């Protein structure tokens with residue numbers, strides 16, 4: 023097989039150059055985003071007149087909305103201030119080269135014990151309206167105790183459209 027660089031191929035390459043110069047600055051704006059997330063044992067009024075014993079990320083149910091941009095490096099330190107084990111599973115994130123941060127007890131980590139902390143590090147590799155939740159005994163920790171929150175990852179395409187306006 024012989025490699026030849028025809029004029030047509032060179033023209034194609036030059037045609038792609040402006041496209042690359044637009045896309046690259048958008049991609050290169052990826053940042054390191056660091057968050058601290060405690061888990062608290064509380065009794066909260068989660069609906070008018072309805073109090074419940076919860077395990078609350080940062081003391082609230084649902085947990086805080088985490089807003090990042092596609093491509094950002096995300097680092098979340100979870101500090102467990104409760105009397106039982108917890109994790110954070112980043113639901114929808116592909117976890118490319120970061121399976122250790124998937125937050126599934128017995129698979130990617132052990133549940134973080136009372137008084138301990140755990141650091142999750144991953145790239146925001148999937149854009150969209152995602153969520154996170156504890157993956158220890160999900161029906162109880164998520165369904166009854168409110169261990170979940172939103173993860174919003176703004177896509178590169180939308181960022182580019184917003185920049186143009």
Ligand SMILES: [Cu+2]
Nearest residue numbers: 108156158163
């Ligand atoms: Cu939990």
